[in-house]
Amino acid sequence: MALNIEDYAIIGDCETAALVGRDGSIDWLCWPRFDSAACFANLLGEPENGRWRIWPIDPAAKVARRYRGHTMILDTLIETAEGFAIVTDFMPMKIRGTHLIRLVRGVRGSVRLRTELVIRFDYGSVAPWVHRDEEGSLIAVAGPDLLVLRASTPLHPDGLTHVGEFTVAEGESVEFTLSYGLSYQDAPRAIDPYKALEQTERTWLAWSKTFEHAGPWSEAAIRSLLTLRALIFQPSGGIVAAPTTSLPERLGGGRNWDYRFCWLRDATFTLLALMNAGYVNEADKWRKWLIRALGGEPSLVQILYGIAGERRAAERTLPWLSGYAASQPVRVGNAAADQLQLDIYGEVLDVFYHSRRAGLAPDGDDWALQIELLKHLEIVWEEPDEGIWEVRGGRRHFTYSKVMVWVAFDRAVKSVEEFGLEGPLDHWRALRQRIHDDVCRNGFDPEQGAFTQSYGVKELDASVLLIALVGFLPPEDPRVRSTVEAVERELMVDGLLRRYDPHAGVDGLPGGEGAFLACSFWLVDNLVLLGRTDDARRLFERLLALRNDLGLLAEEYDPLEKRFVGNFPQAFSHIALINSAYNLAHTYKPCEQRSGAKAPADAEGLLLPR
Numbered sequence: 001m002a003l004n005i006e007d008y009a010i011i012g013d014c015e016t017a018a019l020v021g022r023d024g025s026i027d028w029l030c031w032p033r034f035d036s037a038a039c040f041a042n043l044l045g046e047p048e049n050g051r052w053r054i055w056p057i058d059p060a061a062k063v064a065r066r067y068r069g070h071t072m073i074l075d076t077l078i079e080t081a082e083g084f085a086i087v088t089d090f091m092p093m094k095i096r097g098t099h100l101i102r103l104v105r106g107v108r109g110s111v112r113l114r115t116e117l118v119i120r121f122d123y124g125s126v127a128p129w130v131h132r133d134e135e136g137s138l139i140a141v142a143g144p145d146l147l148v149l150r151a152s153t154p155l156h157p158d159g160l161t162h163v164g165e166f167t168v169a170e171g172e173s174v175e176f177t178l179s180y181g182l183s184y185q186d187a188p189r190a191i192d193p194y195k196a197l198e199q200t201e202r203t204w205l206a207w208s209k210t211f212e213h214a215g216p217w218s219e220a221a222i223r224s225l226l227t228l229r230a231l232i233f234q235p236s237g238g239i240v241a242a243p244t245t246s247l248p249e250r251l252g253g254g255r256n257w258d259y260r261f262c263w264l265r266d267a268t269f270t271l272l273a274l275m276n277a278g279y280v281n282e283a284d285k286w287r288k289w290l291i292r293a294l295g296g297e298p299s300l301v302q303i304l305y306g307i308a309g310e311r312r313a314a315e316r317t318l319p320w321l322s323g324y325a326a327s328q329p330v331r332v333g334n335a336a337a338d339q340l341q342l343d344i345y346g347e348v349l350d351v352f353y354h355s356r357r358a359g360l361a362p363d364g365d366d367w368a369l370q371i372e373l374l375k376h377l378e379i380v381w382e383e384p385d386e387g388i389w390e391v392r393g394g395r396r397h398f399t400y401s402k403v404m405v406w407v408a409f410d411r412a413v414k415s416v417e418e419f420g421l422e423g424p425l426d427h428w429r430a431l432r433q434r435i436h437d438d439v440c441r442n443g444f445d446p447e448q449g450a451f452t453q454s455y456g457v458k459e460l461d462a463s464v465l466l467i468a469l470v471g472f473l474p475p476e477d478p479r480v481r482s483t484v485e486a487v488e489r490e491l492m493v494d495g496l497l498r499r500y501d502p503h504a505g506v507d508g509l510p511g512g513e514g515a516f517l518a519c520s521f522w523l524v525d526n527l528v529l530l531g532r533t534d535d536a537r538r539l540f541e542r543l544l545a546l547r548n549d550l551g552l553l554a555e556e557y558d559p560l561e562k563r564f565v566g567n568f569p570q571a572f573s574h575i576a577l578i579n580s581a582y583n584l585a586h587t588y589k590p591c592e593q594r595s596g597a598k599a600p601a602d603a604e605g606l607l608l609p610r
């Protein structure tokens with residue numbers, strides 16, 4: 001059985017990632033890519049679906065964990081009555097293959113530990129053939145997949161599991177290296193785990209060193225940035241929304257989705273957060289990923305793609321997995337790939353616009369692409385769509401979608417005005433105005449004084465909090481203030497925001513869900529723009545307090561159960577955290593940058609050092 005979601009840590013090599021439990025169990029690992037089939041799937045099933053655990057035999061052992069500085073190397077500290085030991089877990093970045101390394105070091109006295117390795121390829125369904133090679137390494141093979149375990153302590157078979165017990169005394173170490181290979185090629189060669197550790201540490205530290213500080217929230221921001229970095233698929237520059245599938249949005253419910261894809265929306269938000277934090281290289285790689293992925297007929301643009309830009313994401317269920325906390329079904333693939341979501345055009349145009357402003361070398365292709373996208377958008381923008389939340393209850397005229405259509409034409413106009421690019425400028429200006437009028441006429445409910453979820457309804461939706469953040473209306477517009485107040489009034493649960501009322505039937509799904517963390521951060525940003533700085537700080541601190549002991553966030557938080565729900569760690573939540581941190585720290589204000597508005601000066605007028 002899996003632990004609470006907040007009890008997991010993420011480690012990764014920027015091609016895939018593993019979740020390590022507080023109990024020393026690696027319960028999720030898709031290898032060699034984020035979207036490969038899992039070889040450890042205990043997270044969504046049972047231990048028999050694959051896991052690798054190293055833990056102290058003493059049941060009274062105390063355990064704490066932390067990342068080693070600003071890296072993705074995890075140290076689990078184990079203290080027993082007899083001694084103190086550290087288990088160090090990490091995945092080196094592409095050193096002659098792809099590896100998962102676990103080092104156990106005795107620090108004081110002696111600690112006895114046990115390890116249990118259960119390999120199950122294809123999402124926990126296939127127990128491999130296991131043999132030893134001439135060097136004594138364990139080789140596990142099934143179909144195309146092969147794993148080699150090189151360990152400095154013996155493991156022996158026990159049914160379909162391999163187990164071992166060992167002691168580390170002060171100054172002693174035990175090393176385990178698990179490497180992935182293809183079964184029809186030579187097994188991956190051994191690597192030196194300590195050199196790999198040194199190199200991995202150096203790489204992460206070099207990356208994190210350059211980040212833009214966020215005053216008192218710098219630690220929170222850098223941890224979120226590191227998490228985002230770990231979700232970028234290095235070979236292509238694509239960014240996964242999360243490394244997991246089917247962690248439920250309600251425990252025991254059916255809102256379980258596969259997030260191991262690149263959403264244009266999430267990745268665009270990620271990119272803006274990375275750019276603000278000073279990571280222009282990643283931004284450029286994403287821009288290029290986007291140009292490649294969007295290549296072809298503009299009417300065939302998808303809202304999500306595979307990590308290398310693949311188009312197929314057919315959704316299916318894995319009935320042999322019992323599901324996280326019995327939440328079924330477990331899905332792989334995502335039918336949202338076939339949805340119409342009009343907001344993505346605005347998000348894409350916004351990213352190209354900001355990339356150009358940041359001085360990223362325009363290679364010419366992106367403007368031609370944008371013109372084609374705009375031509376298509378001009379044809380489809382008046383259609384209903386599935387919206388930002390990817391509802392499965394039928395298309396509507398979602399207010400946020402139309403706002404983002406306005407953003408698309410607004411950024412096109414600004415690109416011509418600011419960079420002298422080719423128009424048709426007047427045509428786009430006129431269209432921009434028409435869309436603006438349409439949203440203000442149909443998306444605003446004067447009775448409630450709020451922009452609503454979709455045209456002509458009473459329901460509210462936290463996505464309209466982006467209206468001021470993207471510059472559709474200035475923060476001093478009374479409709480912005482009253483919308484924020486209405487959203488606070490109607491969608492708050494225990495001080496956190498739901499994205500909408502799931503019981504109103506819009507999403508076509510049974511049951512409810514938790515508070516959507518990104519939306520609560522958007523509220524922080526709105527409060528900053530409205531000059532309600534104390535409220536903004538209070539809410540931000542509350543949100544920070546929800547992070548687990550390692551600074552990680554899932555997609556949602558269940559205020560009743562007081563637990564994370566949804567996929568984990570989720571890029572969307574971390575991006576939103578980073579933006580709010582910069583907004584509050586007054587270093588670089590993403591809300592000003594995206595909207596063009598000016599936030600009122602802080603009460604103290606304090607400008608924190610950069």
Ligand SMILES: OC[C@H]1O[C@H](O[C@H]2O[C@H](CO)[C@@H](O)[C@H](O)[C@H]2O)[C@H](O)[C@@H](O)[C@@H]1O
Pocket residue numbers: 241249255257258259263265266334335336388389390391392572
């Ligand atoms: O909850 C319903 C939807 O959940 C997923 O979409 C959500 O995650 C996406 C990735 O982070 C995000 O871009 C989107 O705005 C969220 O609603 C899922 O992929 C959908 O299939 C599902 O309908």
